[in-house]
Amino acid sequence: MKKSQILRWHVNKSKVCIMLSTYNGVKYIEEQMESLLAQHEVDVQINIRDDGSSDGTVQKLNEYAKSHPDQIRFIKGENLGVIGSFFELMCQTEPVYDYYAFCDQDDVWKRDKLIRAVTKLQLNQSNVPLMYCSSTQMVDQDLNNLNVWPTLPPKPLSMYNAMVENCCVGCTMVLNPIAFQQVRMNIPSDLTQVIMHDWWIYLYVSAFGEVIFDEEPTILYRQHQNNVLGGSSEGWIVKWKNRWNRFVNGKNHFILSKQAKMFLQLHKDQLSAQQQKDIQCFLNQLDSSWIKRIKYASIMPFYRHASLDNLVLKLIYVLKKI
Template identity: 50%
Template structure:
């Protein structure tokens, strides 16, 4: 909270949704509300989970602001996080949905530096990446009013099909606007055992062991295709023919035989950023578990 209130060169208002916490969060927040009653508003709500809670915040956000940013409860923002993001967004073409995100400086619970995460993407930030991979860390995201309105006015019909709110927003903005990725960390991204989601300090071997175990258990089967189907339901009318046709082909391929899936993967326009992640995507698609 202190790092948010210390942002330089911006007029900032903070909207907080408490997702049914029982750990004394509200008592600690009320201290800040008493100090900054005109800059902070908060609502106590029932537990909806990460995705539901953020979409509820999106729906309740007041209009008329130039930019909107997402924040997790345990990270520390650089003092110039917002103004740096604004300056990069302002270099893009106005009048369309725009989005900024960045790498993070991962730290332990005492703010000792660990490593930089994630790596800066080397391939374009387009629909053809966003449909099957999220490169945007939600707590670094800054969007303009056009992006917020596009997400808010076309609310997903079934939130169970949404993998994460930041992934959905990256998908929306990359399809209908532009995304800029900042290779300079904008926040200290705290890692500890109570993290709900987020980056990892695992080495590459442990990371892939965990991924393989999740796949064998079926934990991630069909999550990409389910989110793609939801995206088509919500935004098909706004998309151009080429993009909607490619998503349709990707979804339909999952229902076809092995030979047709192998043929499709040789010509698919969809990609992940790293070579090994791209290979895994193709293997999962061939297995019919996308």
């Protein structure tokens, strides 16, 4: 790190590294970048990795990097996909900051997004992995408000939820140094077994630390046809129709069990005896008779927050499509 950069930071401000992955995002990237640079009460470093864009994204980001040489680091990479790109960003980010945030390319952050996260994280002084995440204000392409998503989860944000559901939006996540370094040092070798980078991080922190959920929306989460992933403003009928179609087409088959198996293999020695037992049972019972699967599904400790989602979870477990 440059000495000039260290001197630039104010002693009384937290140093936050924002990790931004881009891909053909020139249409909205300027609004996103301006909102990052406008964050107040924190010192911001922005590490950007472009994942092989073919539009004007690289040119636009090079302009920002040249105009903010001490604040922005830009890397032009080959196409790895969203999971690989974010994990590569973590590997290329030095573990020298107070906090680490993830960022998408087409949203707009509220000016107090980072200081709000930092303040809540600082309330917990325990020496464990910590992660902050929040609700988002979903907006259309022109930033008109749609709805708030996700809402405050009604049940604990534990490993027993994270194993089967992700309720933490990646672009709202902020990690403390322990969480960042531990995840960074244990990135899975086979990313095809990982559903999404933010889901994996939620799973890790919920298993070994604490997740802090802020029900106050901290970003304008833009919904448009080019979104890679994101929340949905559609009605529940359309949402469940889409889920059913994905299930019938096999797109979501076995993704939970594959990720659970990878997590157990990678972190078995760190998990408590009870955690190991519960994950192993979750995997082993899939090979039992359908009667035993029904029995296990009815009492398993893993859960989703919504009652209907939880019912579907049990159904796909019995059908061995989890």
